[in-house]
Amino acid sequence: MTVLLQSLISGILIGGVYALIGIGLTIIFGVMRVINFAHGDILMLGMYLTYNLFTKLGIDPYVSVLICIPVMFIYGGLLQKIFINRMLGALPQNQILLTIGLGLIMSNTMMLIYTSDYKILTTSYSSSSVNVAGISVSEPLAISFLITAAITTALYWFLMKTDTGQAIRATAQDREAAQLMGINVKWMSILAFGMGSALAATAGALISPTYYIFPQVGSTFTLKAFVITVLGGMGSIVGATLGGIIIGVAESVGAVYISSGWKDVIVFVLFILVLLFKPAGLMGKSRM
Amino acid sequence: MRTLLKKLSDNRGISPVTICLWIVVLAGLAVFPKFVDSPYALHIMILLFLSTIMGESWNILGGYTGQYSVGHAAYFGVGAYTTMMLMQYKQIPPWYGMWVGAAVVVVVALVIGSICFRLRGPYFVLASIAVAEILRLVAMNLKDFTNGAEGILATEIPPFKIGETVVTDFLSKVPFYYIGLVFAVVTIIVTVLVQHSKLGYYFQAIREDQDAAHSLGINLAFHKNVALLFSAVLTSMAGSFYAIYIGFIDPPTVLALDISVQIVLICIIGGIGTIYGPVVGSLVLVPLSEALRSNLIAQGIFKLGLASEESAVGIFLKEHLAHAHALIYGILVVVVILFMPDGVLGFVKKLFTARKRENA
Amino acid sequence: MGAILEIKHVSKFFGGLAANSDVSFDMTEGMIMGLIGPNGAGKTTLFNCITGYYPPSRGEVLFKGMKMNGLEPNKVCKLGMARTWQKVRPLAKMSVLDNVMVGALCRTNSLKVARDIAMEQLKVVRMDKKADFLAGGLPIGERKKLEVARVLATKPVLLLLDEVMGGLNPAESEEIIQLILEIKKAGVTQMVIEHDMKAIMRISDRIVVLNSGEKLAEGNPQEIVTNQAVIDAYLGSEH
Numbered sequence: 001m002t003v004l005l006q007s008l009i010s011g012i013l014i015g016g017v018y019a020l021i022g023i024g025l026t027i028i029f030g031v032m033r034v035i036n037f038a039h040g041d042i043l044m045l046g047m048y049l050t051y052n053l054f055t056k057l058g059i060d061p062y063v064s065v066l067i068c069i070p071v072m073f074i075y076g077g078l079l080q081k082i083f084i085n086r087m088l089g090a091l092p093q094n095q096i097l098l099t100i101g102l103g104l105i106m107s108n109t110m111m112l113i114y115t116s117d118y119k120i121l122t123t124s125y126s127s128s129s130v131n132v133a134g135i136s137v138s139e140p141l142a143i144s145f146l147i148t149a150a151i152t153t154a155l156y157w158f159l160m161k162t163d164t165g166q167a168i169r170a171t172a173q174d175r176e177a178a179q180l181m182g183i184n185v186k187w188m189s190i191l192a193f194g195m196g197s198a199l200a201a202t203a204g205a206l207i208s209p210t211y212y213i214f215p216q217v218g219s220t221f222t223l224k225a226f227v228i229t230v231l232g233g234m235g236s237i238v239g240a241t242l243g244g245i246i247i248g249v250a251e252s253v254g255a256v257y258i259s260s261g262w263k264d265v266i267v268f269v270l271f272i273l274v275l276l277f278k279p280a281g282l283m284g285k286s287r288m
Numbered sequence: 289m290r291t292l293l294k295k296l297s298d299n300r301g302i303s304p305v306t307i308c309l310w311i312v313v314l315a316g317l318a319v320f321p322k323f324v325d326s327p328y329a330l331h332i333m334i335l336l337f338l339s340t341i342m343g344e345s346w347n348i349l350g351g352y353t354g355q356y357s358v359g360h361a362a363y364f365g366v367g368a369y370t371t372m373m374l375m376q377y378k379q380i381p382p383w384y385g386m387w388v389g390a391a392v393v394v395v396v397a398l399v400i401g402s403i404c405f406r407l408r409g410p411y412f413v414l415a416s417i418a419v420a421e422i423l424r425l426v427a428m429n430l431k432d433f434t435n436g437a438e439g440i441l442a443t444e445i446p447p448f449k450i451g452e453t454v455v456t457d458f459l460s461k462v463p464f465y466y467i468g469l470v471f472a473v474v475t476i477i478v479t480v481l482v483q484h485s486k487l488g489y490y491f492q493a494i495r496e497d498q499d500a501a502h503s504l505g506i507n508l509a510f511h512k513n514v515a516l517l518f519s520a521v522l523t524s525m526a527g528s529f530y531a532i533y534i535g536f537i538d539p540p541t542v543l544a545l546d547i548s549v550q551i552v553l554i555c556i557i558g559g560i561g562t563i564y565g566p567v568v569g570s571l572v573l574v575p576l577s578e579a580l581r582s583n584l585i586a587q588g589i590f591k592l593g594l595a596s597e598e599s600a601v602g603i604f605l606k607e608h609l610a611h612a613h614a615l616i617y618g619i620l621v622v623v624v625i626l627f628m629p630d631g632v633l634g635f636v637k638k639l640f641t642a643r644k645r646e647n648a
Numbered sequence: 649m650g651a652i653l654e655i656k657h658v659s660k661f662f663g664g665l666a667a668n669s670d671v672s673f674d675m676t677e678g679m680i681m682g683l684i685g686p687n688g689a690g691k692t693t694l695f696n697c698i699t700g701y702y703p704p705s706r707g708e709v710l711f712k713g714m715k716m717n718g719l720e721p722n723k724v725c726k727l728g729m730a731r732t733w734q735k736v737r738p739l740a741k742m743s744v745l746d747n748v749m750v751g752a753l754c755r756t757n758s759l760k761v762a763r764d765i766a767m768e769q770l771k772v773v774r775m776d777k778k779a780d781f782l783a784g785g786l787p788i789g790e791r792k793k794l795e796v797a798r799v800l801a802t803k804p805v806l807l808l809l810d811e812v813m814g815g816l817n818p819a820e821s822e823e824i825i826q827l828i829l830e831i832k833k834a835g836v837t838q839m840v841i842e843h844d845m846k847a848i849m850r851i852s853d854r855i856v857v858l859n860s861g862e863k864l865a866e867g868n869p870q871e872i873v874t875n876q877a878v879i880d881a882y883l884g885s886e887h
Contacts, residue, residue, distance in 0.1 A: 035410045086626055092410045093356040097556055098625045100549055104618030112608045112615065219545060223421060226414050261429040268418045268425070275407060275415050486753050486762075493750045496739035503699065503733075505725035505754035505802055561741075 015248020016148035022228030022240035024199030030172035030235035031192035038103035040222030046201025076197025111215040144206035330461040337468030343554035343566025345522035351561035353515040354495025359420030365543030367524025368531035386528035397520035424543035439538025559631030577613035657707035667693040682852030689858040730804035740784030751801030789820040
């Protein structure tokens with residue numbers, strides 16, 4: 001029972017970070033209808049940024065989130081302006097390939113600079129845990145969950161309450177109508193890609209104390225991001241949050257009760273089942 | 289001979305000039321090993337054939353039928369594993385094993401098709417990736433069956449015999465060269481035949497507009513599956529060939545997402561939905577990645593005096609350029625997608641027609 | 649004379665919305681049936697129900713006495729019922745000839761036979777000179793004609809034309825009208841959705857008027873123009 005509870009809790013905690021990754025992807029998809037295959041690679045860049053800030057400047061990974069967000073926001077905005085923007089009307093296949101290409105450039109550039117060696121960011125609290133009512137909770141996971149919750153809340157507030165947030169949502173709902181209403185759709189796209197990238201990179205920063213850092217780490221997270229967003233319904237932020245938690249729990253419970261090798265299989269099987277039987281996702285509208 | 293040429297070109301819409309060119313190129317390729325005995329040159333040629341087979345096979349499904357599978361590693365890997373496991377564990381020679389591999393791939397493809405073809409556009413792409421990833425993870429985890437992450441090493445390839453005569457014992461690269469050549473030619477011929485048949489018309493109609501195709505009497509599910517079977521079986525042949533040629537397979541080299549992406553790239557870079565696209569794509573990609581891998585490009589830069597071997601840049605280049613082929617792939621894809629959406633072939637064609645117009 | 653197409657109490661719901669409710673009418677062989685109604689009256693939905701794009705929620709469609717509900721579009725086409733699309737759907741990267749050949753291949757496995765049928769149909773719509781052009785590059789008038797040629801190549805006995813004159817200039821429309829009358833002469837039964845009232849009155853033997861998904865009236869053109877309900881609901885709003 002304690003084991004189950006323990007894996008449930010750590011699943012929810014890691015699920016918070018997954019949610020962040022998923023929300024980033026879903027915002028980009030919602031506003032631009034582009035599936036970003038470089039999402040995991042942007043996360044990987046966030047990890048390396050955090051790693052460098054920590055090893056070179058001694059900045060704590062959780063504090064480095066404050067640097068990661070603006071830097072990667074600008075990075076994502078530039079990506080959108082320079083590359084993705086030219087492809088908005090193109091075939092979805094070509095958009096996918098463009099982002100695959102961009103991802104390859106990111107991961108291999110990092111490999112040229114840092115080689116493909118695994119890097120570990122060890123903080124004083126990397127392996128410490130706190131004991132809550134007989135259940136031990138990993139400290140870095142708990143902190144990252146709190147930060148995730150704060151960011152998600154801020155994001156909801158931004159999208160629901162501010163004018164810019166509402167303009168982004170309007171663009172996601174109907175691009176043409178938004179344009180007719182005088183919303184600067186191009187600017188919204190840049191914002192969306194910037195936000196999506198900042199969220200992915202933040203997730204990267206948050207997991208860097210507990211994960212291996214290497215240039216190819218991105219593809220795992222890209223795939224996970226797809227699973228999360230499809231599960232929740234492409235374009236739905238609430239759905240992505242829910243999807244992140246579900247995947248986190250499925251993984252950590254699966255790792256305990258089946259085996260850690262098979263836990264990814266569970267995730268993909270879940271993915272295909274959702275695609276087949278609930279193609280609109282848990283929270284989305286029909287996409288066909 | 290003339291009448292034969294005429295008949296071919298009439299029925300299939302291929303010009304006699306093209307056929308003659310083909311014959312010349314094939315004759316050249318057939319005698320190539322007689323004049324060049326450098327194993328490295330042969331190796332490059334074999335990789336070219338392999339890449340062409342992979343590209344052409346994907347092209348049937350992705351290029352002609354418009355179903356952008358990014359999960360072709362599944363068929364490549366299943367073919368490779370079946371052939372390799374039959375050879376290593378059951379002592380079944382690969383030229384029989386590969387047919388078993390193809391048969392297994394038929395089953396796998398039908399299952400994957402029944403899942404993925406319910407979806408369209410980006411969702412089809414995602415599903416195709418997911419299915420291939422499941423297969424990779426299964427191969428990783430079923431350690432007793434596939435030897436997991438350690439992979440399988442071929443200890444010895446039995447000689448190829450017809451009756452009692454030994455045709456070849458696979459001790460040099462030459463037999464692989466010819467097998468690769470024959471496979472590549474067969475794949476291209478299959479593609480040409482498909483393109484110039486009712487199937488080809490139906491595949492392209494499905495690519496252009498599924499609903500319109502449906503209303504014109506085309507059974508979508510059936511024809512997509514037919515395209516997938518052609519594509520998957522040919523890809524599995526490439527996988528079997530790769531396994532035996534390299535002599536070692538593990539999940540990352542035959543079942544990973546990278547392989548699927550690479551297969552798509554061959555076509556994208558050359559030109560999607562064309563016979564010669566994958567050939568052109570292979571001609572661009574294979575030499576490029578080999579030149580990077582063997583540090584030829586770094587050597588070239590030193591020779592040209594663009595950087596000295598001892599300088600910091602030189603040392604960096606020498607150490608790292610060998611790992612840069614994936615980076616170059618990425619840059620190529622981005623450039624091609626942005627500036628040559630019809631691939632190198634389409635780009636060149638456009639240049640020519642533009643020049644023609646200027647002259648006219 | 650038996651009906652070639654019988655539409656019996658067909659309803660189609662999307663969520664709670666009724667796009668068609670309880671529509672019934674018959675078509676006899678060789679006739680041209682005009683299907684009119686304001687935008688959103690459910691004309692295209694009815695086409696989609698008849699040709700198998702989605703099964704009707706209620707009611708049934710009988711073609712040559714056979715129940716068609718739930719039959720896939722490709723089978724419907726093979727049985728001899730073919731349709732065009734309101735928003736034309738050329739196979740853009742294929743040539744004009746290839747487009748029509750795809751239609752012709754519905755009846756033959758030989759490319760040569762298909763090519764002959766296709767050329768014949770292109771002559772019918774007077775586009776044989778454009779056979780080698782890419783379909784995606786055609787102007788709208790020719791795309792519409794290509795659509796008709798392609799669908800004729802499937803050798804239909806019943807043809808459903810969804811606004812083939814939409815967006816055309818008067819000369820082009822006149823050409824299509826002549827084409828429809830020629831097709832009629834060849835013995836093909838047709839159902840035509842059209843917004844151009846003059847055109848529909850000229851070509852139709854009978855007309856069905858749809859309004860908010862329901863059948864408002866049915867009769868010959870003369871009866872329809874004098875029908876008070878139709879004038880109120882539909883013509884009244886335009887004239």
